[in-house]
Amino acid sequence: MALHPVQDAGKLIFAPANDKTNSQADQYAKGALSLDELDPKSPFTQFHTWFTAAQQNGVHQPETVCLSTASLPSGRVSARMVYLKELDSRGFIVYSNFGTSKKAKDIENNKWASLTFWWREMERQVRVEGLVERMGSEESQVYYDTRIRGSRIGAWASKQSQVLEGREQLEGWVKDVEERFEGQEKIPIPEFWGGLRIKPEMVEFWQGRESRLHDRFQYTRLEDGGWKIERLSP
Numbered sequence: 001m002a003l004h005p006v007q008d009a010g011k012l013i014f015a016p017a018n019d020k021t022n023s024q025a026d027q028y029a030k031g032a033l034s035l036d037e038l039d040p041k042s043p044f045t046q047f048h049t050w051f052t053a054a055q056q057n058g059v060h061q062p063e064t065v066c067l068s069t070a071s072l073p074s075g076r077v078s079a080r081m082v083y084l085k086e087l088d089s090r091g092f093i094v095y096s097n098f099g100t101s102k103k104a105k106d107i108e109n110n111k112w113a114s115l116t117f118w119w120r121e122m123e124r125q126v127r128v129e130g131l132v133e134r135m136g137s138e139e140s141q142v143y144y145d146t147r148i149r150g151s152r153i154g155a156w157a158s159k160q161s162q163v164l165e166g167r168e169q170l171e172g173w174v175k176d177v178e179e180r181f182e183g184q185e186k187i188p189i190p191e192f193w194g195g196l197r198i199k200p201e202m203v204e205f206w207q208g209r210e211s212r213l214h215d216r217f218q219y220t221r222l223e224d225g226g227w228k229i230e231r232l233s234p
Contacts, residue, residue, distance in 0.1 A: 025212075027210045027211070028207075028209055028210060028214070029123075029209075029210050030122060030123045031122065031124070031207050031208075032207060032209060032215055033207035033215035034215070035217065035229065035231065038205065038229060040229070041227065042227065043200065043205075043219040043227060044087060044089065046205060046219075047087065047203065047205075048087065050119075050124065050205065051063075051087075053122065054119045054122060057121060057122055058121055059119045059121045060121070061083075062117070062119055063083045063084045063085070064081060064082075064083060064117075065081070065082060065083070065084050065092075065115045065116065065117050066079050066080070066081055066082075066115065066116040066117075067079065067082045067094060067113060067115055067198075068113060068115075068116070069102075069103045069107060069110065069113050070106060070110055070112070071105065071106045071109070071110065072109045072110045078102050078103065078106060080102075080103070082094045082096070084115070084117075085143055085195075086143065086195075088197075090197060090199055091130065091197040091198050091199040091200060092115055092128055092197070092200070093135070093195050093196065093197050093198075094195070094196050094198075095140070095143060095144075095193070095194065095195050095196070096160075096194075097155070097158065097159075097160035097161075097192060098134065098192050098193060098194060099159075099160075099193075100159050100161055100162050100192075101161050102161050103196075107132050107196070111131045111132050111133075112129070112130070113129075113131075113132045113196075113198050114127065114128060114129045114130075114198075115127070115128040116128075123207065123208035124205070124206060124207055124208065125206045126203065126204065126205055126206070127202075127203070127206070128198060128200050128202070128204075130198045130199045130200035130201045130202070131198070131201070132196050132197065132199075133196075133197050134194060134196060134197075135194055135195030135197055136194075137189055137191070137194060139194075139195060140193070140194035140195045141188070141189045143195065144187075144189045144193075144194075149187075152187045153174060153177050153178055153181070154174065155190055156181075156187075157170070157173040157174040157176070157177045158173070159173070200219075201220070201221045202219065202220050202221070203219045204216060204217065204218045204219075204232070205217050209234070212234060213234050214234040215231075215234075216232040216233070217230070217231055217232070218230050218231075218232050
């Protein structure tokens, strides 16, 4: 009697971890993607179309995205889940601590970053690669003012990614900031906090297909500011 691959190899996990189909990976069969379905001029317009479809088709928090950065000269990559907060004609915008966060340290000497969206319910993903720029305080304040008070206080209090002696230390910082802004509804944005705009040089739209023969289309920015669209092999 043959043993399960996990037992054979002594592995803690053996993919695919699926007991419903004899350990075969699930098949993607919810859609297809062709060139004539894509916006011919702008990946921003195309992303807006897909994002709206995700909102309307029950995708859980479609703004959730994996932001990846890399430090130099080591090339060591870091990734974390964040929320996309804005999309404008220049790029994809997230917000962060510029003072102590790992991503901020990476971006100091390497402006390249990537975003990856995964919308399981539609079997779609979007990949973005581009250069990062910091947004000004006035522009960032507009978004900051939409946050609940606790989140605005938290932006001041947290020394993001620094080692804590315990939860009590963080709660002490929060208390200090609450006292500082007690009775003040309009809280200024911290000088070390604000928006990061990822200005894409490449955007890929990926639609899952059966047998892993996915549909992939890549927008690449041209020197004149336009975009070239190419189908990629899965």
